[in-house]
Amino acid sequence: xxxxxxxxxxxxxxxxxxxxxxxxxxxxxxxxxxxxxxxxxxxxxxxxxxxxxxxxxxxxxxxxxxxxxxxxxxxxxxxxxxxxxxxxxx
Amino acid sequence: xxxxxxxxxxxxxxxxxxxxxxxxxxxxxxxxxxxxxxxxxxxxxxxxxxxxxxxxxxxxxxxxxxxxxxxxxxxxxxxxxxxxxxxxxxxxxxxxxxxxxxxxxxxxxxxxxxxxxxxxxxxxxxxxxxxxxxxxxxxxxxxxxxxxxxxxxxxxxxxxxxxxxxxxxxxxxxxxxxxxxxxxxxxxxxxxxxxxxxxxxxxxxxxxxxxxxxxxxxxxxxxxxxxxxxxxxxxxxxxxxxxxxxxxxxxxxxxxxxxxxxxxxxxxxxxxxxxxxxxxxxxxxxxxxxxxxxxxxxxxxxxxxxxxxxxxxxxxxxxxxxxxxxxxxxxxxxxxxxxxxxxxxxxxxxxxxxxxxxxxxxxxxxxxxxxxxxxxxxxxxxxxxxxxxxxxxxxxxxxxxxxxxxxxxxxxxxxxxxxxxxxxxxxxxxxxxxxxxx
Numbered sequence: 001x002x003x004x005x006x007x008x009x010x011x012x013x014x015x016x017x018x019x020x021x022x023x024x025x026x027x028x029x030x031x032x033x034x035x036x037x038x039x040x041x042x043x044x045x046x047x048x049x050x051x052x053x054x055x056x057x058x059x060x061x062x063x064x065x066x067x068x069x070x071x072x073x074x075x076x077x078x079x080x081x082x083x084x085x086x087x088x089x090x
Numbered sequence: 091x092x093x094x095x096x097x098x099x100x101x102x103x104x105x106x107x108x109x110x111x112x113x114x115x116x117x118x119x120x121x122x123x124x125x126x127x128x129x130x131x132x133x134x135x136x137x138x139x140x141x142x143x144x145x146x147x148x149x150x151x152x153x154x155x156x157x158x159x160x161x162x163x164x165x166x167x168x169x170x171x172x173x174x175x176x177x178x179x180x181x182x183x184x185x186x187x188x189x190x191x192x193x194x195x196x197x198x199x200x201x202x203x204x205x206x207x208x209x210x211x212x213x214x215x216x217x218x219x220x221x222x223x224x225x226x227x228x229x230x231x232x233x234x235x236x237x238x239x240x241x242x243x244x245x246x247x248x249x250x251x252x253x254x255x256x257x258x259x260x261x262x263x264x265x266x267x268x269x270x271x272x273x274x275x276x277x278x279x280x281x282x283x284x285x286x287x288x289x290x291x292x293x294x295x296x297x298x299x300x301x302x303x304x305x306x307x308x309x310x311x312x313x314x315x316x317x318x319x320x321x322x323x324x325x326x327x328x329x330x331x332x333x334x335x336x337x338x339x340x341x342x343x344x345x346x347x348x349x350x351x352x353x354x355x356x357x358x359x360x361x362x363x364x365x366x367x368x369x370x371x372x373x374x375x376x377x378x379x380x381x382x383x384x385x386x387x388x389x390x391x392x393x394x395x396x397x398x399x400x401x402x403x404x405x406x407x408x409x410x411x412x413x414x415x416x417x418x419x420x421x422x423x424x425x426x427x428x429x430x431x432x433x434x435x436x437x438x439x440x441x442x443x444x445x446x447x448x449x450x451x452x453x454x455x456x457x458x459x460x461x462x463x464x465x466x467x468x469x470x471x472x473x474x475x476x477x478x479x480x481x482x483x484x485x486x487x488x489x490x491x492x493x494x495x496x497x498x499x500x501x502x503x504x505x506x507x508x509x510x511x512x513x514x515x516x517x518x519x520x521x522x523x524x525x526x527x528x
Contacts, residue, residue, distance in 0.1 A: 006401065013358065013404040014365065014384040015397055025398065031461040032402060036347045039418040048420035051255050052241045052427060052477025053502050056288035060281055072148050078372045086367045087376050087383035 001029045093121065097165060097211055099528045104193075105185035106206045107166035109134050119161030123207045124217040125200075126167040126184075127174070128259070129248040130154055133164065137250050138172040138182035138200075141391035142370035151248025152283070153217050153259050153276045160275045168203030173361060174221050174252050174353075175395040176200060177463045178455050179228065183393065186452075189231060190524035191492055195449040198228030201262065205232035208262045210526050215272055216262045221253045222349045223444075223470025225260045226482035230444035230495025233484045233522065235512055236262040237269050240502050241477030242289050245280030251360040253353040256474055264523065266483070266512035270294060273505060290503050297507045298514070299438040302332055302498070305339035308442035308469055319486025319494040320443045323519075327441075330518060335437065341429040344422035345472035350464055351406050351419040352475070358403025361396070364388065398460055427476045434501045439511075442469045444482040444495035473499040481508045483515050487522060 001009075003022050006029065010017055017025060071082070078085045094114055101107050108126045111133055124130065127137045129147035136142040154164060171181040179202025180186050187206040189195040197206045201218035205228030208216050218225050220238035229236025238260040249259055259276070261269045274294065279287045304324070312320070324334050366374040366387030374387045392400070406415040433440055446469060455463070473480040478499050485496040500508055 001405070005405070009401050009405045009408065012408070013400050014362075014381070014388050015392070015400065016385050016389045025401065028398060028460050029402060029405075031459055032350070032398070032464070033405075035461050035464065036351060036415055039344060039347055039351070039415060039422060042344055042418045042422045042425065044421075046421040047424050048417065049424050049427065050420060051285065052423065052475070053285075054288055055242070055285055058281070058284065058287045068148065075148065076144075076146055077368050084368055085372075085376060087374070087378050087380040089380055 001026050001033060096528070097121070100210050100526070101166070103528065104190060104206050104210060105187045106168060106203050106210070108136060108138065108169050108182070108184040108203065110166035111164060114165055115163050118163035120163070120215070121165045122157050122162045122215045122217065123166050123168050123204060124151070124154055124164060125170050125204050125219055127170060127219055127250040127252070128154055128217055129250065130164055130167060133167050135167065135250065136184065136370070138170045138184060139391070139393065139396065140183045140371065141364045141388070145370040149248065152245040152280050154248065156276045157217070157272070168201065168207055168216060168218070170203060171200040172393045172396050173357060174200040174219070174224055175399045177223070177227060177466045178450065179203065180452065180455055181393055181395045189449050190526060191233065192449070192490070194451050195492065196231060196452065196455060198231035198445070198449060200224035202228045204262045205229050205234055205236065208232065208234040208264050209524055213265065213268070214263065215268045218260055218262055219249055220258050220260055220474055221256045221353055222474050223467045225262060226444050226470045226480060226495070226497050227467065229262050229482040231449035231493065233493030233524070234262055234264045235266045235269055235484070236260065236482045237273065237505070237508065238474065238480050239273065239277065239505050240289070240479045242285040243277050243292065243479070243503070243505065245278070245283040245286040247280055247282040253356040254360070255356060256349065256353055258477070266509065266516045270509040270513065273509070292505065294506050294509060296510050299332060299498070299507045299511045301335065301437045302327065302439045302441040303335050303337040303433045303437040304441050305342055306336050307339065307343065311446055312443060313447045315448055315488035316443050316446060316494050320496060323485040323496055326518065330514065337433055339429050339433060339440070341422070341425040342472045345426050345475045346464065346468040348419035348422035348426070349467070349471040349475045351415050352423070354399045354403030355407050355416050356403070358400045358407070361400060395460065423475050426472055430476055430478060430499070431501070438500065438507060440499040442497050444469060444497040448488045448492040448494060469497060473497070478502055479505045479508055481512055483512050484521050485519065
């Protein structure tokens with residue numbers, strides 16, 4: 001993995017790296033990606049599965065209900081007037 | 091010494107738990123532990139990561155709920171590699187468990203704390219999750235039994251998502267009878283996890299394994315001790331009346347890289363929710379713009395190995411890499427499943443050593459690259475990728491006394507013969523427990 005790719009991917013992933021980190025991660029990720037080259041041998045036309053076993057669509061009754069008290073869920077969060085606090089958007 | 095104070099002393103010595111229960115009940119029917127990626131309302135859940143420091147979920151995971159309803163008391167949350175990223179349980183922010191057979195060596199990962207607990211606490215059962223050998227590897231290194239059931243057999247409600255299409259909850263214990271006792275307690279359909287809803291009933295009828303297939307490629311690049319113990323085990327199996335065949339399973343070579351890609355791709359999306367809001371660490375500078383805030387929190391609190399997995403997982407989902415790595419991995423999964431199914435037409439199980447090496451020393455691990463560490467999981471990746479049930483049982487000891495395990499895999503939903511085998515094996519193989527002095 002080259003530096004440009006790493007920097008672009010890191011930005012998407014919301015991670016920041018120093019120059020020194022970039023060097024190190026490029027080497028390590030390059031080795032990991034080299035090990036994946038064997039996947040080139042997998043035939044293109046092979047079928048694929050997302051889950052290893054069949055997953056059933058089971059619909060529950062359409063009854064409204066509350067899974068969990070929202071105020072209970074807010075207990076561990078930093079809040080202001082029962083809204084979750086977060087950074088500015090603009 | 092009471093049970094609780096003895097467990098505290100064991101924890102002090104071996105760094106088993108990321109957190110122990112504050113005030114556990116002493117009159118419960120049994121004590122159990124759970125890997126720190128299973129939510130527990132009375133004990134912090136941090137997945138070995140600083141980014142979740144202080145996270146106290148408001149509900150118990152399905153499996154913890156079931157164990158408590160069965161009379162159990164959760165004694166602690168066991169140490170694990172941060173979000174499962176690692177093979178040796180050395181990537182935890184809250185303590186690295188020490189192997190009870192040699193404290194200079196690893197317990198294996200990701201669920202190293204759970205295997206350590208099973209090895210040193212009498213009559214103990216521990217809940218753990220498996221993504222890429224995370225149950226069988228530590229079970230093998232610590233000389234205990236570890237079962238990863240079929241994908242979907244046990245509800246994952248309350249398991250902190252890492253790799254949704256691979257993760258499964260299982261059990262580790264020094265006694266296979268305990269695993270057989272608790273599997274029915276925690277398995278079954280749960281509407282809160284749709285992947286558990288298509289399963290046939292679990293039937294434990296004592297079905298025996300009569301024929302096993304040993305993939306030829308699994309026998310290459312094994313350490314001398316592992317190869318020798320595995321050979322002796324094959325003789326012992328034959329002595330039990332089990333037919334042993336060597337077979338070709340060429341597609342298994344794709345399993346480890348495919349598992350790495352899928353696990354990283356899924357983890358990179360699941361871990362996107364940890365941004366310094368709602369869970370764990372929330373002490374970032376809120377005056378920053380949201381992109382900068384998220385980046386600063388994630389950069390500070392995620393560990394190095396997790397960052398590598400996030401980068402790899404993000405990369406393999408982008409542009410041309412998606413077809414080359416991610417889609418090819420899904421296709422490889424199909425090939426691996428087909429390969430197993432073909433062998434199961436003529437055999438009851440597939441058998442390999444669990445790990446190609448004995449537990450490495452910590453100084454050896456510190457010299458390993460991430461790629462090298464992934465390679466150690468080449469025998470445990472195939473059944474995890476294929477969602478097939480597998481169990482690691484102790485099968486021998488190296489010249490320096492370290493445990494060695496072998497791994498039996500059966501077809502989807504066939505946990506019964508695995509448990510019967512583990513029980514039968516437990517009565518013919520001389521299992522050693524570590525010497526524990528406090």
